[in-house]
Amino acid sequence: MAVRDLAFGAFTEALSHEDRAALRQSFLARAGELRDLRPQGRAEFDGLLAAFRAVPFDLAAVKSEMTRQCDRMAERLGLGQDLLVERIATKSDSERTDFAGRIEAALQRRRARRRPRLTIDDGHD
Numbered sequence: 723m724a725v726r727d728l729a730f731g732a733f734t735e736a737l738s739h740e741d742r743a744a745l746r747q748s749f750l751a752r753a754g755e756l757r758d759l760r761p762q763g764r765a766e767f768d769g770l771l772a773a774f775r776a777v778p779f780d781l782a783a784v785k786s787e788m789t790r791q792c793d794r795m796a797e798r799l800g801l802g803q804d805l806l807v808e809r810i811a812t813k814s815d816s817e818r819t820d821f822a823g824r825i826e827a828a829l830q831r832r833r834a835r836r837r838p839r840l841t842i843d844d845g846h847d
Contacts, residue, residue, distance in 0.1 A: 730803070732832065735831075736824035744809065745805050745806065752801060753798070766791050769787045769790075770787040773787050
C-alpha cells in the first residue's frame with residue numbers, strides 16, 4: 723500500500739515517517755490486503771462505464787454505481803481517519819502541539835503554491 727492510500731493532505735505531511743509507517747501497518751491489519759479489493763474496484767468501475775454507455779441512458783444505474791464506489795471510498799477513508807485519531811491520541815501534549823504546528827506549516831505551503839483562480843465575468847454584479 724502506498725502513502726497515497728492514507729492521504730489526508732496536510733495531516734499526512736505533518737506525520738513523521740514512523741507515524742506514516744505505523745498507520746500503513748495498522749490499516750493493513752484492519753482492512754486486510756488491499757490488493758484483494760482491486761478486482762472489486764475494477765468491477766465497480768466497469769459497471770459504471772457500462773452504465774455511461776447504456777442506450778437508453780439509465781440515470782438510476784449510474785447513480786447506483788457511483789454510490790457503490792463512494793461507499794467503498796468512504797469506508798476506507800473512515801478507517802484511515804479512525805487510525806489517524808487513535809495514533810494522535812497516543813501522543814504527549816507537546817507532541818500534539820508540534821503536530822498542530824506542522825499541520826499549520828503544511829497548510830501555509832499549500833496556500834503559497836496555489837495558483838490564482840480564473841474567474842469568468844458573467845456580466846452580473
